[in-house]
Amino acid sequence: MNEQPHDHCRSRDTASYIADMARELAGLASERDLAILRYLLQMASEEARAIAGLPAPEAERSAEAPEDRG
Template sequence: MLYASVDMRHIPQRDMSCGVSSIIHRRSVNEFLRNPGSQSDVATYIAAMAKELAEMASGCQMPLLRYLLEMAQDEALSISRQQQDSREAGE
């Protein structure tokens, strides 16, 4: 799984104004600023956050914003995969 190398934690989120509630698995932004990890780790984190935000946008009937966030998620996952493939090829 892509998220295996990222130090994740469960942060409960309150019900959003649009009725979206979830448990977000993420590292705090401050943790990334102190220790960003690999490019793959950062891209994986961004993909996870973009997915959560896209779900929120969908729940609030914001289709264009959802679409843009899904594009960001896809790009971040692509970067993460490329980095992982490069690492595996170098082994």
């Protein structure tokens, strides 16, 4: 599928928006002690930021996987 330049910009803008929303949701999950959900949302935020060509925020760079509650 050929992407036009304006489509590429829209895709990056959309990925940036998704990154912001996922990061906010990760914060909410963290406030409610939903560790696995927080982790998954942080990973989604990082992936979306990478697609958008944005660096990961400092707080997300040091995010660790939740402990296994097995």
